[in-house]
Amino acid sequence: MYSDSTYVRVKDKLALFSDTSACWEWPMSKTRAGYGQLTYREDNSTKLAYAHRASFEIAKGPIPDGMCVCHTCDNPGCFNPSHLFIGSHQQNMADMASKGRTKKGKSYPIGDAHWAKGRRKEVQGSNNGNSKLEEADVIEILRSSEKNVRLAERFGVSQTIISMIKKRKVWAHVSPSV
Incomplete structure (x- = not known):
């Protein structure tokens, strides 16, 4: 190969x-x-x-x-x-899940029960394996009057992500409840 x-x-x-x-x-x-x-x-x-x-x-x-x-x-x-x-890929994912090596120790369904089996859909928020933020972080960002550069440093993400959150282009499902 x-x-x-x-x-x-x-x-x-x-x-x-x-x-x-x-x-x-x-x-x-x-x-x-x-x-x-x-x-x-x-x-x-x-x-x-x-x-x-x-x-x-x-x-x-x-x-x-x-x-x-x-x-x-x-x-x-x-x-x-x-x-x-x-x-197989399925066996590898099952091995990973059985050993608790998924994001934050969560076990995700495999095979026919897996969410992607029928159709692909986006996993939102902190359930997305690539997420660095939690819903509480996003609420704090939305409520904050701090500059984007400071928020980015504080939460360990880029200024672009902060801007996209504030413009409701990402994490739009999270509401900054009063």
Whole structure:
């Protein structure tokens, strides 16, 4: 799946570790989610390779189409082949939910019960996994007369988000009740 040079680079990193029971933390670049990453060139473009997937292929063979490489250790930065197994996306999400690794420890339904099964709809407010704010924060922002720059610093979001909240372009479902 990846270039030969990618496998060579991952093999070089695998050679640095020997304790198969320990997590082998990817020592190079990582994605925002913490997965080990490296790039390679193919067809005059730069492609992204995931260290744990390349490590699995080196140690255990090809990954079937559409399958995920999952971590028994729940450490996205780990690329130890003995901590990796094959699973479907649904199995990976069920594993995550069963271990309480969803946002704020919430468990979300999977399979036919999952909200996206019938049609895709937006998850609003603090239930959205990408949300940095809670409904109470938005109410405070809406009521505040502070400058957007100060609110942005205080709540750890951009000034643009503060402005969009005040203009009711986002979080419009939250009412600043009196």
